[in-house]
Amino acid sequence: QKEVEQNSGPLSVPEGAIASLNCTYSDRGSQSFFWYRQYSGKSPELIMSIYSNGDKEDGRFTAQLNKASQYVSLLIRDSQPSDSATYLCAVLGFQKLVFGTGTRLLVSP
Amino acid sequence: EAQVTQNPRYLITVTGKKLTVTCSQNMNHEYMSWYRQDPGLGLRQIYYSMNVEVTDKGDVPEGYKVSRKEKRNFPLILESPSPNQTSLYFCASSPQSGLVTDTQYFGPGTRLTVL
Numbered sequence: 669q670k671e672v673e674q675n676s677g678p679l680s681v682p683e684g685a686i687a688s689l690n691c692t693y694s695d696r697g698s699q700s701f702f703w704y705r706q707y708s709g710k711s712p713e714l715i716m717s718i719y720s721n722g723d724k725e726d727g728r729f730t731a732q733l734n735k736a737s738q739y740v741s742l743l744i745r746d747s748q749p750s751d752s753a754t755y756l757c758a759v760l761g762f763q764k765l766v767f768g769t770g771t772r773l774l775v776s777p
Numbered sequence: 778e779a780q781v782t783q784n785p786r787y788l789i790t791v792t793g794k795k796l797t798v799t800c801s802q803n804m805n806h807e808y809m810s811w812y813r814q815d816p817g818l819g820l821r822q823i824y825y826s827m828n829v830e831v832t833d834k835g836d837v838p839e840g841y842k843v844s845r846k847e848k849r850n851f852p853l854i855l856e857s858p859s860p861n862q863t864s865l866y867f868c869a870s871s872p873q874s875g876l877v878t879d880t881q882y883f884g885p886g887t888r889l890t891v892l
Contacts, residue, residue: 714881
């Protein structure tokens with residue numbers, strides 16, 4: 669079992685819709701969770717971090733964490749074509765971040 | 778401007794020819810790390826450094842070396858590159874020692890091709 673799992677996609681949504689990205693992790697002791705956005709050929713950039721169960725909102729982005737079920741999700745409201753990218757879920761392990769393989773999001777105009 | 782820089786950005790080389798990819802950060806960060814990214818495999822950690830003179834292996838260290846003689850620099854060395862090391866490489870840094878904080882800054886990446 670992979671430590672951090674994501675559906676590779678692509679996830680296709682129309683402009684203005686809500687995009688929902690999911691991630692599951694295997695280490696029940698994990699405490700810190702992150703979402704990175706990566707445009708093709710570019711470096712990852714942090715968009716959200718979450719540490720407690722529940723929701724955390726930042727602009728159009730909402731991260732959701734459920735430690736009991738070991739999943740973390742990212743909702744993007746009012747999706748824009750500029751949101752088209754690969755979204756990487758990362759979980760803090762011992763002295764390192766463990767990344768999922770990413771979900772590719774395509775937002776069509 | 779706070780940043781992580783990598784050089785070169787693109788490199789094509791041949792099997793067995795030693796090469797070094799440099800990484801430098803100007804944010805006085807303690808923690809630095811190298812990743813490689815391959816299609817379908819995601820970002821995998823090669824080596825990391827908690828602070829100066831302290832380095833440790835990540836998930837895929839074979840064929841790589843690192844050194845951390847100064848806080849700002851963390852070069853990645855391929856002593857004898859092979860085609861399976863063709864990949865996109867990222868250097869990253871974080872502020873604190875002993876912990877990976879939420880703000881891990883990534884360099885722009887180095888695309889390496891080994892023929």
